[in-house]
Amino acid sequence: MLKVGEPAPPFATTATNGKKVSLEDFRGQTLVLYFFRKAFTRNCTVETRGFRDNYDDLRAQGAEVVGVSTDDWGTQCSFTKSEGVTFPMIADTDRTISREYRVFFRLFPISHRVTYVIGPDSTVLGVFNHEFQVVRHLDEVLRFVRTVTSSGPPSSPPFSVR
Numbered sequence: 001m002l003k004v005g006e007p008a009p010p011f012a013t014t015a016t017n018g019k020k021v022s023l024e025d026f027r028g029q030t031l032v033l034y035f036f037r038k039a040f041t042r043n044c045t046v047e048t049r050g051f052r053d054n055y056d057d058l059r060a061q062g063a064e065v066v067g068v069s070t071d072d073w074g075t076q077c078s079f080t081k082s083e084g085v086t087f088p089m090i091a092d093t094d095r096t097i098s099r100e101y102r103v104f105f106r107l108f109p110i111s112h113r114v115t116y117v118i119g120p121d122s123t124v125l126g127v128f129n130h131e132f133q134v135v136r137h138l139d140e141v142l143r144f145v146r147t148v149t150s151s152g153p154p155s156s157p158p159f160s161v162r
Contacts, residue, residue, distance in 0.1 A: 001101075001102050001103065001112065001114055001127055001129065002101060002102055002116060002124050002127065003124065003127065004124050004125065004126065004127060005123060005124065006123065006124050007122060007123055007124075008023055008031075008033070008101075008116065008118045008122045008123065008124055009023075009097075009100035009101060010022065010023045010024065010122075011023050011096075011097045011100065012024075013090055013092075013097070015066075015088035015089060015090055016073075016076050016077045016080040016088070016089045016090070016091065017080075017088065017089075019088070021066065021088045021090065023118075023122060026064055026066075026118070026122075027120065027121075027122060028120045029062055029063065029064060029120055030061070030062055030063040030064070030117060030118065030119060030120065030125075030145060030148060030149055031063065031064050031065075031066065031116075031117070031118040032051070032058060032063050032064065032065045032066070032115060032116075032117055032118075032141060032145060033065075033066050033068065033101070033115065033116045033117075033118055034047070034051060034065070034066075034067050034068070034114070034115040034116075034141075035067075035068045035069065035098060035101065035103045035111050035112065035113070035114050035115070036048065036067065036068070036069050036111065036113060037069065037111050037113065038069060038071060039069055039071045039075050039076055039078070039079035040075070040079055040082075043113070044069070044113075045083065047113065047137065047138065048067060048079070048083055048085060049083060050138040051065050051067065051085075051087070051138070052083060052084060052085050052086070052087075054138070054142055055086065055087055057142070058142070058145060061145050061146055061149040061150070062149045063117075063145050063149060064087065065087040065088075066087060066088045066089070066090060067085070067087065067088070067089045067090065068089075068090045068092050068097055068098065069089075069090075069091070069092065069111065070091075070092050070093065070095050070098055070111060071091055071093075072091060072093055073091040073093060075091070076089055076090070076091035077091075098111055101114075101116065112129055113129065113130060113137060114127065114128065114129045115127075115128040115129075115137065115141050116128075117141065117144055117145060117148065119148070125144075125148055126141075126144045126148070128140055128141050128144070
């Protein structure tokens with residue numbers, strides 16, 4: 001996984017809404033970039049619904065959300081539609097973004113449940129990784145975004161949860 005303070009790797013692709021999306025699009029604002037394993041699975045659905053249900057609050061804090069999985073394009077589009085997601089979702093079918101963000105388990109090409117909070121200057125401000133505690137994961141991300149957007153980035157120690 002990336003570490004707090006590292007630059008977020010650039011990406012540019014097409015989201016499930018058919019629009020181009022890149023890291024550069026979010027320069028000057030906070031980005032919540034979350035990686036999940038598989039669309040339509042129980043925990044990933046709960047996680048995505050949590051970000052969907054809190055999207056307006058996150059936007060009110062000045063943050064944007066993007067979801068990423070290695071599902072194929074059709075599956076990711078179906079998942080986005082069935083869950084009523086209005087933020088960009090990315091089907092990282094060639095796994096390029098996932099590799100760049102170092103979200104795979106060491107021995108298996110399966111993604112960790114990891115969320116990066118990326119600052120306005122495209123550096124990683126927070127790293128959240130909870131494999132099974134989906135609600136805790138979401139709560140910590142929301143709390144962190146509220147803190148970071150209301151008072152600026154934390155000075156020290158860096159915020160990383162595993």
